[in-house]
Amino acid sequence: MPRAILCVLDSFGIGGAADADAFGDVGSDTLGHIAQHCAEGKGDRDGLRSGPLSVPNMDRLGLGAAGRLSTGEDVPGLTYSGEPEGLWGYAAEVSNGKDTPSGHWEIAGVPVRFDWGYFPETIPTFPSELISKISEKAGLNGILGDKHASGTEIIAELGDEHVKTGKPIFYTSADSVIQIAAHEKHFGLEKLYDLCEITREFADPYNIGRVIARPFLGDSADTFERTANRRDYSVLPPEPTLLDRLTADGRTVYGIGKISDIFAHQGVAKVLKGAGNDQLFDKTLEAMDLAQDGDMIFANFIDFDSLYGHRRDVPGYAAALEHFDGRLPEMISKMRDGDLLILTADHGCDPTWRGTDHTREHVPVIATGPGIAGKGIGGRKTYADIGESVADHLGIDQGPHGTSFL
Numbered sequence: 001m002p003r004a005i006l007c008v009l010d011s012f013g014i015g016g017a018a019d020a021d022a023f024g025d026v027g028s029d030t031l032g033h034i035a036q037h038c039a040e041g042k043g044d045r046d047g048l049r050s051g052p053l054s055v056p057n058m059d060r061l062g063l064g065a066a067g068r069l070s071t072g073e074d075v076p077g078l079t080y081s082g083e084p085e086g087l088w089g090y091a092a093e094v095s096n097g098k099d100t101p102s103g104h105w106e107i108a109g110v111p112v113r114f115d116w117g118y119f120p121e122t123i124p125t126f127p128s129e130l131i132s133k134i135s136e137k138a139g140l141n142g143i144l145g146d147k148h149a150s151g152t153e154i155i156a157e158l159g160d161e162h163v164k165t166g167k168p169i170f171y172t173s174a175d176s177v178i179q180i181a182a183h184e185k186h187f188g189l190e191k192l193y194d195l196c197e198i199t200r201e202f203a204d205p206y207n208i209g210r211v212i213a214r215p216f217l218g219d220s221a222d223t224f225e226r227t228a229n230r231r232d233y234s235v236l237p238p239e240p241t242l243l244d245r246l247t248a249d250g251r252t253v254y255g256i257g258k259i260s261d262i263f264a265h266q267g268v269a270k271v272l273k274g275a276g277n278d279q280l281f282d283k284t285l286e287a288m289d290l291a292q293d294g295d296m297i298f299a300n301f302i303d304f305d306s307l308y309g310h311r312r313d314v315p316g317y318a319a320a321l322e323h324f325d326g327r328l329p330e331m332i333s334k335m336r337d338g339d340l341l342i343l344t345a346d347h348g349c350d351p352t353w354r355g356t357d358h359t360r361e362h363v364p365v366i367a368t369g370p371g372i373a374g375k376g377i378g379g380r381k382t383y384a385d386i387g388e389s390v391a392d393h394l395g396i397d398q399g400p401h402g403t404s405f406l
Contacts, residue, residue, distance in 0.1 A: 001293035002338035004390045005331070007284065008104065008298075009324065011305035013348020013361025014090055016070035020360045023098055025348075028359035030309065031067050032075055033352040034321070037314045039076035045315035052077035053318055055325035057332075058343065061366045062088020062374065069379065070362045087367040087405065089377035091385060093347065098358045099175045101209045101234060103346025104262045104300075108241035109387035109399040116176030117207035123147045125172055133202045138195050145171040145181075150310070150356070151214055155181050156221045162187070168195060169214075173310075174357035176209035181226075184215045189229055200233040210234045210261075228275035232261030242387040242399065243267025246296055249396050254287040256280055256299035268298070277303040277320060281327055288334045294394055300346075309349025310356050317351050332368065340369045340393045344386055365405070377405040 015029025035053040037043045044050040054077060055063060062085070064078030070090045095102035095112035102112040119125040124146040131143060142165075144158045149171040158169050162183060169181040178199055182192040196213045203211055211233040218224035243253045244267040255268035257280045270290070272283040280301055287297045301324065308317035335341060348361030365377065365386060380386075384402025391397070392404035 001395070002340060002393055003291050003293065003295050003297070003336065004393055005284070005288065005297045005335075005339065005341045006107075006299070006386070006390060007341070007343050008107070008300045009304050009343060009345050010100070010300055010302050011309040011347060011349030011358065012321075012345040012364065013350065013359060014067045014070045014364050015348070016072075016090070016362045017092060017360045023360035025098075025353070025360040028348055028350040028353050028361055029071060030317075030348045030350045030359065030361060031063075031364070032071060032073060033350055034314055034318050035076040035078065037352060038318050043315050043318045045319075048315055049319040049322060053321065055321055056080070057325045057328045058366060060084065061086030061343075061368050062376075063364055063366055065376070066090050066364045066366065069376070083374055084376075085368065085374040087365070087372065087375060087377050089365050089379060089405070090362040091344070091365050091380040091383045092362055093360070094382045097176070098347045098360045099209065100346060101262055103363075103383065104259070105237045105241060106383040107344065107346065107386045108237075108243055108263070109245075109384045109391070109402055110237045110239050110241050111382060111384060111401055112238075114238075115207075116209050118174070118176055119148075119172045121148050126170060126178070127206075130202055130206065131170070134195075134199050137202075138198050140168065140195075141165075142167045143170045145169040148172055148174075151179060151181065151226065151306075155214075155216050155224045155226070159183070159216065159218070159221055159224045168192070174355075176207070177212060178203055178208060178210075179212045179214050181214040181216060184217050184227060184229065189215055193231060196231065196233050204235070228273055228279075230258070230261075232258055234262055234264045236264045236266060241267055242391055243296075243298070245391065245396055245399065246394065251394065251396075252292065252295045254291060254295065254297045256283050256287060256297065257302055259298045259300050262300070277301045277324060281324070281331075285330060285334060288331070296390060296394065305349050305358075309351055309358075312351045312353070312356065314351045335369055337370050340367060340372070340390070342367045342386060342390070344383075380405060
């Protein structure tokens with residue numbers, strides 16, 4: 001029986017979304033703009049990388065062809081001239097948002113048709129009654145932050161005060177999220193998790209997608225660093241996902257990184273965490289050694305989004321893509337006969353775009369495996385086609401929202 005490995009390069013959009021105007025994102029193109037900046041020398045950074053974007057392994061499988069199909073424009077630096085060796089195309093999102101849960105749930109066969117709740121870009125950003133209820137039940141003597149912020153920047157700004165006062169740092173972003181940062185030793189990791197569970201309870205009436213624990217360590221603003229003990233407290237998807245269907249059929253789903261958190265720990269039997277893309281890649285390889293016939297490995301590579309997309313860091317994003325591409329043969333070489341590997345994304349986060357938010361884009365759909373011949377799969381009308389292709393490959397019933405491209 002075959003296996004499936006589904007890798008989400010978090011935020012790696014390839015432009016071209018027909019409804020981008022509804023999100024203020026007309027013209028955004030994560031891949032295309034990174035490649036263009038690199039071709040113009042704007043992606044160079046001493047000691048990190050230089051020159052045109054170089055991702056020959058993904059390009060050979062069809063990434064450049066998918067980018068061209070999505071936008072109608074060549075992708076600078078992606079110059080593979082033969083017929084792509086993988087299945088290649090793109091998928092459009094039909095969910096109402098351009099956020100992590102919506103993208104992943106739709107990939108897993110369940111588009112999000114409702115609207116999430118968000119917090120205004122004001123200071124304070126959270127409703128006073130919400131914070132009062134959380135503080136009373138958790139026994140807090142107040143909070144810090146209470147605004148939209150970058151996670152690393154707000155820890156540098158308020159970390160010292162947090163350690164001195166014991167007040168947790170609450171902040172949000174353009175996503176439907178409440179993030180709570182606290183020091184693992186001075187505040188306590190379990191205490192932070194308990195606080196997030198309380199916050200999840202009171203966030204539900206506001207239709208907030210996620211509450212995220214953001215633990216950190218260090219002795220000062222210069223040394224504070226977030227740890228791998230992040231934990232997301234998500235609402236449940238509105239109907240059974242691909243993961244639920246596989247679990248019901250007796251299959252094992254391996255969740256790499258934040259996958260289990262995104263699905264509220266439902267449908268994922270084995271969780272392998274890692275700090276950063278390299279560790280997550282290693283954990284994916286580990287799962288490939290563990291997975292049995294009929295199982296699925298679902299991995300999220302978060303650095304593309306959190307470290308480079310949101311921070312509008314073109315050289316960093318380009319270097320991360322090149323590093324992932326350089327390691328991709330390791331994953332391909334571990335595939336067994338019958339295995340299917342799919343590379344995709346959950347939304348865009350164009351590092352050349354205004355602001356710091358995600359961008360509404362098509363995502364690449366690149367697939368390969370032993371015995372799979374290369375061909376175009378066109379533009380898919382929903383991310384759900386990705387999950388239903390996995391269902392098709394693994395021999396379980398199809399869901400109602402997508403169509404297999406196999």
